Amino acid sequence: MQLKDIPVYDFMVIGCGPAGSTVATKLIRKGYSVLVFERTKFPRQHEGESLLPFCYPIFKELGVWDELKKHFVRKPGARFTNYDGKQSCTWFFKSVIPDESHLSFNVERAYFDDILMRNAIKNGVVVLEETKVEAVDKTRPDGLVAVNTVNKAGERQTWMGKYIIDASGQETFLAKRDGAKNAYQELDRIAWLGHWKGAHYKHGAEQGLIDIVHMGNGKKGWFAIQPVGKDLISLTMIVERQYMKEQKKLLMDMGIEDWQEAFYLKEIRECPVTQEVLCDAHMRARFVVVSDYSYFSDIIYGDNFALIGDSYKFLDPIFSTGVYLAMKSADLFAEAIHVKLNSDKEAGDQKLEETFKTIRGAYDLVEKFINIYYDPATLNLAELQSQASSNYEGYEEAFSLIHFLLAGDFFDNYDRYAKFLDMIKNPLKYEQWKSLIVDSVFDADKYHFSYEEIFGEIIDKT
Ligand SMILES: Cc1cc2nc3c(=O)[nH]c(=O)nc-3n(C[C@H](O)[C@H](O)[C@H](O)COP(=O)(O)OP(=O)(O)OC[C@H]3O[C@@H](n4cnc5c(N)ncnc54)[C@H](O)[C@@H]3O)c2cc1C
Incomplete structure (x- = not known):
């Protein structure tokens, strides 16, 4: 078949993670033809398990909310704890979100991503699993995009589309090939x-x-303890690369071959909080190490073309922001490109420009927070509750x-929050702000959640 005979899709998407499946579902519902390439076979393992309440409207719109409730542990908030466990502070979303969306989720990503992909397929999206994108040509004279893929059987194929959406995650398909990828040295x-x-x-x-x-x-790191099942805890450990290198050398000098495992276990044992949680536990399978970090x-x-989610930017996951940033960007982009394709050039261009300004603003805000x-x-989020109470208006x-x-x-x-974060960098202003945070509002008993509310009738996936 010649290139001119190949059917032309409106949109082709690289990757079926949260960004890819969200953008594909939204676009197919607007009447476009959408083809997604996914190099793995779902359900596939993936890092990133704690979600944010602001995902709620997207889950509702995609139609997966009830399905998610059947499978995943509910997450009422986030707790920040000091290394020795002596100080901690809990932030319950119910304090500020009055409706059901305050209870978010801790998910096993393999199944979460699978639910999103199946939902995209149910909506009419064609997803080619075990099909890896090898090359993209987006500089053709006719303005179309040509994509070359290889599937599990080794068959190579060329596909044509009007638009390519890079949702390839940390693979950063287009940024890498266009020489546009930059690392954040400080992260x-x-x-x-x-x-x-x-x-x-x-x-x-x-x-x-x-x-x-x-x-x-000096480790510049943190642990995240997340319940992801009735008897399943996910323990993520993040450390600065320099510290890891020093530890690697020490462990290897001691003749320890599997230094990665020895390091993970040593750090867990040394921290009183993680030691207490995991002292009688065992790992379900070998841990995963992720090193391509913050870019x-x-x-x-x-x-x-457009880059959505981790293919555009990846930030340290301390605040569990990646999935929401990816899905919300996908959601906004689908709306904007639909306007672009149905308006005059000026209005369409303006809509896209505003949308990407908002997306950049959101990522920049998260970066500042990190x-x-x-x-x-x-700002020490674990220590805020030790402040005296205040009736300040x-x-x-x-x-x-x-x-x-x-x-x-x-x-x-994002502008408003960015100003707030800049403000608390001033120690005097920070002290003033801290004094407004009252002890009692962090009282966990006040926000008691029953075991049933959190774990419910979770369907066993294994
Ligand atoms: C250690 C760690 C902990 C994290 N914790 C959290 C957390 O608690 N909460 C949170 O919200 N986020 C977390 N994240 C971030 C989160 O994992 C990502 O932000 C999120 O997965 C981004 O979604 P995405 O769709 O952009 O990319 P991905 O989910 O990575 O999806 C990309 C998809 O593209 C496919 N692909 C790649 N290349 C090709 C190719 N050439 N051809 C075809 N397919 C391809 C991949 O197989 C993959 O399925 C964490 C990340 C890390 C590293």
């Missing part, structure tokens, strides 16, 4: 992820909370800002 971290059975559900885990434990001591792309969209987290002199606002940030309010008001 150079490395991650270990393991799933554990037989853990003690302590420190709020029994309430579905994600517990973030700051490692301090951004100089390009984000053009006449016939940088502040790694500077405990500025601006209290509601002061209290809700961090809640809404942790819940995912990045897109509509």
Whole structure:
């Protein structure tokens, strides 16, 4: 077959993670033809398990909310704990979100992504699994995009489309090939992820909370303890690459061959919080190590392409932001490109420009929040509850800002939150702000969630 005889899709998408499946479902519902290439076979393992309440409207619109409720542990909030476990502070989303969306999810990504992909297929999207994109030509004279793929059987094929959406995640397909990928040196971290059975559900885990434990001591890292099943804890460990290298050398000098495992277990044992949770537990399977860390792309969209989700930017997952950033960007992009294709050039261009300004603004806000987290002199989320109570009239606002940030309010008001974060970098202003945060509102008993509410009748996936 010659290129001119190949059918032309409206949109072709690389990758069927949360970004790819969301954008594909939205576009097919608007009447476009959509083809998705996914190099793996779902359900496939993936990192990133704690979701944010602000995902709720997207889940509802996609039509997967009820399905998610059947499968995944509910997450009422986030707890931040100091290394020794002596200070911690819990942020319950219910404090600021009055409806059912306050209870988010801790998911096993393999099944979560599978639900999203099946839903896309149900809506009419063609997904080619085990089909890897090898090359993309988006500079053809006719403006179309040609995609070359190879499938599991080794068969090579060429596909044509009007538009290519890169949702390839950390593969960063277009950014890499266009020489547009940049690393964030200051966020150079490395991650270990393991799933554990037989853990003690302590420190709020029994309430579905994600517990973030700051490692301090120059490690520039943290643990995330997340209940992802009735007897399943996910333990993520993130450390600065430099610290990891020093530890690797020490362990290898001691003759330990599997230094990665020895390092993960040593750090868990040394931290009083993780040790208490996992002392009687065992790993379900070998942990995963993720090293391609925190980067951004100089390009984000053009006449016939767009980068969505991790393919555009990946930020340290401390605040569990990646899935929501990816899905919301996909959602906004689908709306904007639909306007572009149905308006005059000026109005269409303006819509796309505004949309990508908002997407960039959201990512920049999260980046600012992360940088502040790694500077405990500025903001220690675990210590806020030790402040004295206050009846200051601006209290509601002061209290809700961090809640809404942790819940995912990045897109509509990113300027406002960015100003707030800049403000608390000033130690005096920070002290003033802290004094507005009242002890009692962090009282876990006040926000009691029953075991049934959190774990419900979760369907066993294994
Ligand atoms: C250690 C760690 C912990 C994290 N924790 C969280 C968390 O708790 N909460 C959260 O929200 N986020 C978390 N994240 C971030 C989250 O994993 C990502 O932000 C999210 O998966 C982005 O979705 P995506 O659709 O852009 O990319 P992905 O989910 O990575 O999907 C990309 C898809 O593209 C496919 N693909 C790649 N290349 C090709 C190709 N050439 N051809 C065909 N298919 C291809 C891949 O197989 C994959 O299925 C974490 C990340 C890490 C590293």
